[in-house]
Amino acid sequence: MLNLVLFGPPGAGKGTQSQKLIEKYGLIHLSTGDILRNEIAQGTTLGLEAKKLMDDGKLVPDEVVIGMISNKLDANADAKGFIFDGFPRTVAQAAALDTLLEEKSTAISGMIALVVDDEELEKRLLERGKTSGRPDDANPEIIRKRINEYNSKTTPVAEFYKEQDKFTSINGVGTIDGIFDAISEVIEKY
Ligand code: AP5
Numbered sequence: 001m002l003n004l005v006l007f008g009p010p011g012a013g014k015g016t017q018s019q020k021l022i023e024k025y026g027l028i029h030l031s032t033g034d035i036l037r038n039e040i041a042q043g044t045t046l047g048l049e050a051k052k053l054m055d056d057g058k059l060v061p062d063e064v065v066i067g068m069i070s071n072k073l074d075a076n077a078d079a080k081g082f083i084f085d086g087f088p089r090t091v092a093q094a095a096a097l098d099t100l101l102e103e104k105s106t107a108i109s110g111m112i113a114l115v116v117d118d119e120e121l122e123k124r125l126l127e128r129g130k131t132s133g134r135p136d137d138a139n140p141e142i143i144r145k146r147i148n149e150y151n152s153k154t155t156p157v158a159e160f161y162k163e164q165d166k167f168t169s170i171n172g173v174g175t176i177d178g179i180f181d182a183i184s185e186v187i188e189k190y
């Protein structure tokens with residue numbers, strides 16, 4: 001199986017590149033942000049609880065997102081592999097993912113991190129906020145909070161995969177196709 005963690009700060013291009021990767025490699029895309037927004041749209045209790053945190057740029061509790069991913073792995077037992085987008089976002093989530101995959105006799109093939117500077121991230125997210133309707137894209141203050149959450153809680157996840165010799169970083173500034181080619185080149189080595 002090919003199991004890829006696509007990593008990077010808010011607005012780095014994880015969702016954009018995931019769409020192209022699922023087409024090329026036939027993988028299942030698991031975005032915890034998309035799953036949570038779907039819960040919100042359906043008005044579930046989980047969604048209502050998550051919405052308060054998401055709108056404020058904060059992370060949802062580990063046990064909530066780990067449970068969601070566990071359900072998705074069970075529901076896609078025949079998958080050729082997965083792209084994890086926006087997950088794991090804490091070291092606890094990364095350790096839990098290793099355990100879940102081990103139970104299914106598989107493992108993460110590698111993490112690919114998209115590197116984009118804060119100024120570019122803010123520009124992209126404010127632009128997307130004009131049409132996306134995402135409340136967490138709506139103002140610079142919330143965007144900065146999301147970037148701060150990423151810097152404090154999520155960047156240590158890169159170390160987790162570096163220790164396993166599964167980490168590659170790629171410049172996430174440039175054309176979407178150029179970045180996709182660079183990601184594909186890394187995947188071909190897995
Ligand atoms: P989530 O939905 O995961 O959002 P995010 O990580 O903030 O990422 P985005 O979707 O904003 O950005 P992206 O990297 O996918 O970029 P995109 O391709 O869209 O999470 C939202 C919230 O949910 C979190 O804040 C948290 O509250 C909660 N949550 C989710 N997962 C969680 C977890 N595991 N644990 C706890 N809480 C969790 O691109 C952005 C824009 O840039 C687009 O408009 C795109 O068109 C444009 N763009 C893309 N590539 C380029 C390029 N190369 N050049 C120019 N523009 C580009």
